[in-house]
Amino acid sequence: MITVIAETDHAALTLPTLECVEEARDVADGLHTSVHVLLPGHELDDLASALAAHGADQVTLVEHAALRQFSADGWLAALEPLLQEAAPTLILAPDSGHGRAWLPRLAARWYAPLVSGCIQVQVGADAQIELIRPSYGGARHEQLVCPGAGTVLATLAPGVRGVGIPRSHRHAELARVTPDLDPTAFRDRALRTLPADPRTVDLSEAELIVSGGLGLSGPEGVEMLRQLADQLGAALGGTRVIADRGWLPTERFIGTTGKIVAPRLYIGFGISGAGQHISGITDSETVIAVNTDRTAPLFSIADLGIVGDLHQIVPELMKQLGDESGAQ
Ligand SMILES: Cc1cc2nc3c(=O)[nH]c(=O)nc-3n(C[C@H](O)[C@H](O)[C@H](O)COP(=O)(O)OP(=O)(O)OC[C@H]3O[C@@H](n4cnc5c(N)ncnc54)[C@H](O)[C@@H]3O)c2cc1C
Known part of the structure; x- marks a missing residue:
C-alpha cells in the first residue's frame, strides 16, 4: 500500500x-x-x-x-x-x-x-x-x-x-x-494562518502572477515588472529564457520544465507563448497577454489581449494603480 x-x-x-x-x-x-x-x-x-x-x-x-x-x-x-x-x-x-x-x-x-x-x-x-x-x-x-x-x-x-x-x-x-x-x-501549535508574502510565495501556490519574457529587454525590465507585481500584491514569474539569462531566479520560471501554476489571474508581458511555457499556465483562471506582436501564440489562449509595448503599458498601469490608491 x-x-x-x-x-x-x-x-x-x-x-x-x-x-x-x-x-x-x-x-x-x-x-x-x-x-x-x-x-x-x-x-x-x-x-x-x-x-x-x-x-x-x-x-x-x-x-x-x-x-x-x-x-x-x-x-x-x-x-x-x-x-x-x-x-x-x-x-x-x-x-x-x-x-x-x-x-x-x-x-x-x-x-x-x-x-x-x-x-x-x-x-x-x-x-x-x-x-x-x-x-x-x-x-x-x-x-x-x-x-x-x-x-x-x-x-x-x-x-x-x-x-x-x-x-x-x-x-x-x-x-x-x-x-x-x-x-x-502538543509542544507546538499554530496560532493562525497569515497570508503569504507574494514576493516569496511558491509560484505553484500563487493567486496572482505577473510574468515576463524576453520582451522585457533586460534586468531593468524585470525590475520594472517586480514593482508592478509588488503594487498588485502578485508573485513574479517568467519564461525559461529569462531565467537562463540570469534575469530571474531559476525557481521562478514557469512551464513544462519549471513551475506549473494555477493562479486566479496570470498576466504575461512580452511572452511569445511557446508550448513549453503555455503548458505551465493552462490551469490559470484568467490569462491576460501583452505583446507588440498580434500573432503571438499567447494571445490564442488569453482571455484578454493587449497589443502594445510593455515599456509604455507597465509604467502607465503603475501610475494608474498609484493614482487609484492615492485617491482612496
Ligand atoms: C526542452 C525545452 C524545454 C523548455 N521549457 C520551457 C519552460 O518550461 N518554460 C518556458 O518558458 N520556456 C521553456 N522553453 C523555452 C521555450 O521554447 C521558449 O523559447 C521560451 O518560452 C520563449 O520565451 P519568451 O516568450 O520570453 O521569448 P520569445 O519567444 O523571444 O518572445 C518574446 C516576446 O516578446 C514580445 N515583445 C518584444 N518586445 C516587446 C515589447 N516592448 N512589449 C511587448 N511585447 C514585446 C515579442 O513580440 C515576443 O512575442 C523550453 C525549451 C526547450 C527546448
Whole structure:
C-alpha cells in the first residue's frame, strides 16, 4: 500500500497534495497495490471525493478539533498509530512546511529512510521504488533506492508534476477515525494562518502572477515588472529564457520544465507563448497577454489581449494603480 498524507489550506486540498495522490497512483499501479490517503483535520468530509477523483482508493478522515490548525506533535500523535498499523511500502507527503516539520520526527522514531524534495517517484524494473531528487542545486538529479527498508518516507516537491484532470467517476472507500489526543501535550501549535508574502510565495501556490519574457529587454525590465507585481500584491514569474539569462531566479520560471501554476489571474508581458511555457499556465483562471506582436501564440489562449509595448503599458498601469490608491 502507498499512503499519502493530505494537507489543506482554508478547508481546500492543496495542489501539492493532489500531485502526491496522482504520483502515488502511478507508483501503486506499477506495484499492483492501492493508494490510501490520510486526511488530518476537522470537518473535511467534502474533500474525500476530490481525493478519489485524483487516484485514492481509500480515504481516512483523521478527525479532531485539535487538528484544525497544524501541530507537528499533533499530527505525529494522530497519524503514527494509523501508519504503524497500515505499514505502507511508501509514505508520500508534500514537501511543505508541514511535511518538513513532522515527517523527520516519524522517520527518526522508526529509524526509516526519508527522501525529501523528490521530483519523481517511480517503480524500477525489479519492482523497487526509485526516488529522484535534484542535487548540487539542481545541476544533477540523483536516483535513490532504499533496499531492505520496511517503509520509505518521501516528500514530493510542489509544482513539478502538475495536477491532471480529475476523474469524477472514481470513488474511494471512506473511513473516519477520531484519534485520542491531548492538545495540552502538543509542544507546538499554530496560532493562525497569515497570508503569504507574494514576493516569496511558491509560484505553484500563487493567486496572482505577473510574468515576463524576453520582451522585457533586460534586468531593468524585470525590475520594472517586480514593482508592478509588488503594487498588485502578485508573485513574479517568467519564461525559461529569462531565467537562463540570469534575469530571474531559476525557481521562478514557469512551464513544462519549471513551475506549473494555477493562479486566479496570470498576466504575461512580452511572452511569445511557446508550448513549453503555455503548458505551465493552462490551469490559470484568467490569462491576460501583452505583446507588440498580434500573432503571438499567447494571445490564442488569453482571455484578454493587449497589443502594445510593455515599456509604455507597465509604467502607465503603475501610475494608474498609484493614482487609484492615492485617491482612496
Ligand atoms: C526542452 C525545452 C524545454 C523548455 N521549457 C520551457 C519552460 O518550461 N518554460 C518556458 O518558458 N520556456 C521553456 N522553453 C523555452 C521555450 O521554447 C521558449 O523559447 C521560451 O518560452 C520563449 O520565451 P519568451 O516568450 O520570453 O521569448 P520569445 O519567444 O523571444 O518572445 C518574446 C516576446 O516578446 C514580445 N515583445 C518584444 N518586445 C516587446 C515589447 N516592448 N512589449 C511587448 N511585447 C514585446 C515579442 O513580440 C515576443 O512575442 C523550453 C525549451 C526547450 C527546448
